[in-house]
Amino acid sequence: MSTLQKASASKNPKTARGQRTRNKLLDAAEIAFGEEGFHATSIGDITGRAQVALGTFYVYFDSKDEIFRALVAHMGHMVRSWIAERVAGSTxxxxxxxxxxxxxxxxxxxxxxLYRIIEEAQFVAPDAYKAHYERFAEGYQRNLREAEERGEIRSGDADTRAWALIGMSVFLGLKFGIWDTQRSPEDIARDAIDMISGGLKP
Known part of the structure; x- marks a missing residue:
């Protein structure tokens, strides 16, 4: 465990109230970093949006860099949990x-x-950026291997497949989640799954 990880772990809230305050800071950081970017955002911007005292920030985080990294990890956990809940019970x-x-x-x-923060993480916190996608890939690889064992998909390299599917999701999310929100997610997913299941061969 790195020095930064140890410091962060020592500041983990011990009470439900503390966790709520930490989450308020993360929610405020999501808005501030997402709208203004890392460099233009100050700790005061975050605490102002969270409506907590400046000193409260340092109860939970040592620096702007630390809360940014924590936010990348937090958002990764949020999206993985969001998806896991919705794929539960799939046939x-x-x-x-x-x-x-x-x-x-x-x-x-x-x-x-999400997209601005994660993309900015490439340059502000490249290790956090890499870890964000590696966590996705680990779960994806495991799910693909299990599906292969059940005979639901043909055999193939789970690592390559996982990263390819992640890449597809990321850019479909960018196109249809951020730039163009007119089509329904179901319509987009149906077209993508048709390509995944049938390939591009005529």
Whole structure:
């Protein structure tokens, strides 16, 4: 565990009230970083939006950099939980892919700051950016291997497939979750699943 991780762990809230305050700061940081960007945002901007005292910030985070990294991890957890809830009870892997893509686009529309924050993390906190997608890939690989064992999909390299499917979700989320929100997530997911299941061969 790094020094930063140890410091962050030592500040984990011990009470429900403390967790609520920390979440308020993360919610405020999502808005501030999403609207203004990392460099233009100050700790005062975050505490002002959260309506907490400046000193309260340092009960939970040591710096702007630390809350940004925590936010990237927090948002990753949020989207994974959001999708997991919506794919529960899927009939097979392709059904799970359909429901997962619908859920991802819906999440992108509900959390429009996600893309700016994650993309900025490439430059502000590249290790957090990499970890964000690696966490997705780990779960994806496991799900694909299990689906292959059940005979729901043909055999193939789970690592390559996981990253390809993640890439598709990320850019469909950007296009139809942020830039163009006219089509329903279900319509978009149906077209994507048709390509996944049938490929591009005529």
């Amino acid at each position: 097979d892997r392709l059904d799970a892919e359909f429901k997962g893509l619908v859920a991802y686009i819906e999440f992108a529309r509900a959390h429009r700051n």
